Amino acid sequence: MTQALTVQNLTAHYGATKVLEDLSLSVGKGELVSLLGASGCGKTTTLRLIAGFLEPTSGSIRLGDKDLTRLPAYKRDIGLVFQNYALFPHLSVLDNVGFGLKQRGVAPGDREKRARAMLERVGLSQLADRLPGALSGGQKQRVALARALVIEPPLLMFDEPLSNLDAKLRVDMRVEIRQLQRANGTTSVYVTHDQEEAFSISDRVAIMNAGRIMQFDTPETLYQRPANTFVARFVGFENLVPMTVSARDGAEVTAVTDGGSQLKLSQDRFGAIPDVFVLAARADGLAVSTDANAEGIPATLGLRTYLGRAYQYQADTAAGQLIANGSLSAPLEPGALAKLVPVPDQCCVLKPE
Numbered sequence: 596m597t598q599a600l601t602v603q604n605l606t607a608h609y610g611a612t613k614v615l616e617d618l619s620l621s622v623g624k625g626e627l628v629s630l631l632g633a634s635g636c637g638k639t640t641t642l643r644l645i646a647g648f649l650e651p652t653s654g655s656i657r658l659g660d661k662d663l664t665r666l667p668a669y670k671r672d673i674g675l676v677f678q679n680y681a682l683f684p685h686l687s688v689l690d691n692v693g694f695g696l697k698q699r700g701v702a703p704g705d706r707e708k709r710a711r712a713m714l715e716r717v718g719l720s721q722l723a724d725r726l727p728g729a730l731s732g733g734q735k736q737r738v739a740l741a742r743a744l745v746i747e748p749p750l751l752m753f754d755e756p757l758s759n760l761d762a763k764l765r766v767d768m769r770v771e772i773r774q775l776q777r778a779n780g781t782t783s784v785y786v787t788h789d790q791e792e793a794f795s796i797s798d799r800v801a802i803m804n805a806g807r808i809m810q811f812d813t814p815e816t817l818y819q820r821p822a823n824t825f826v827a828r829f830v831g832f833e834n835l836v837p838m839t840v841s842a843r844d845g846a847e848v849t850a851v852t853d854g855g856s857q858l859k860l861s862q863d864r865f866g867a868i869p870d871v872f873v874l875a876a877r878a879d880g881l882a883v884s885t886d887a888n889a890e891g892i893p894a895t896l897g898l899r900t901y902l903g904r905a906y907q908y909q910a911d912t913a914a915g916q917l918i919a920n921g922s923l924s925a926p927l928e929p930g931a932l933a934k935l936v937p938v939p940d941q942c943c944v945l946k947p948e
């Protein structure tokens with residue numbers, strides 16, 4: 596039966612090198628959580644620790660009320676789906692799927708029935724007698740998925756399962772994985788470096804950097820309310836403008852950029868603003884205005900690009916080059932003077948790094 600996973604204060608080393616630091620993660624029963632981050636940030640190491648292929652230096656791993664921390668891998672009963680499929684080349688598709696059941700002593704008749712039912716669910720009934728060598732990448736990954744699911748594991752883990760597939764198949768397969776995972780209600784951990792994949796498939800995502808979790812939240816919160824400048828940059832906030840408060844008047848705050856551009860911001864709209872902060876905005880979060888009285892960062896517009904829904908400008912300001920979007924109805928020429936006006940619900944006030 597599926598179980599909740601609780602990872603607490605996990606630290607891990609390869610030799611003398613620390614690769615994970617004080618990592619905590621909880622995955623609710625039936626939830627799908629992704630670990631997302633650049634190459635080398637420790638995603639696979641986290642998975643290996645949970646699977647039991649690696650021992651942590653300190654910390655604990657629990658599945659339901661069972662302590663897995665020092666349990667050998669084969670006793671953890673976790674379903675695994677890898678990037679390279681890891682199918683047995685000399686076994687038929689049916690026998691690959693039934694392998695885990697055989698290991699668990701399930702009788703041949705029952706084994707075949709369950710393996711065939713699972714193949715039906717991943718749409719591969721016709722290929723039961725084939726060898727893996729005669730399958731496409733997508734078909735191989737479906738067999739690997741069926742093989743992992745058929746044992747009804749308490750926890751299912753995926754390590755970059757779609758990386759070897761072409762773009763269209765990746766999108767189709769991630770929908771299939773999500774549907775099967777939901778239907779079975781299997782608690783799952785999914786490793787990927789692809790933000791779109793993680794956000795589309797997960798209930799929650801842990802964004803990792805250098806062996807630590809930078810933020811663990813729903814895709815919506817990560818996208819709209821990054822908790823720090825690392826996550827903001829990761830989810831596409833192109834403009835990170837360091838600012839210092841120069842005056843406060845009730846909820847109204849006056850702040851200046853490094854180059855001395857002044858901006859008035861209301862705490863009623865932005866929330867509490869500390870004395871030193873970073874204003875984070877995507878291009879959509881800085882509106883280009885030619886109104887001389889607008890409350891914005893003065894800018895000289897540079898290159899204009901047509902995005903379909905807006906014009907995007909490279910803009911030179913005292914705080915450096917920023918990227919801002921302007922309306923389609925009034926395209927502006929390079930050299931035009933404008934103000935870049937923060938759009939409150941599309942900007943975040945963050946602590947400096």
Ligand SMILES: Nc1ncnc2c1ncn2[C@@H]1O[C@H](COP(=O)(O)OP(=O)(O)OP(=O)(O)O)[C@@H](O)[C@H]1O
Nearest residue numbers: 609610614632633634635636637638639640641788
């Ligand atoms: N067997 C090993 N021995 C020594 N160092 C290792 C070993 N495996 C991984 N590392 C190092 O540990 C760090 C984390 O690696 P890990 O494989 O967990 O990253 P990752 O986020 O999964 O990366 P990728 O997306 O490239 O698979 C990296 O700096 C890596 O070089």
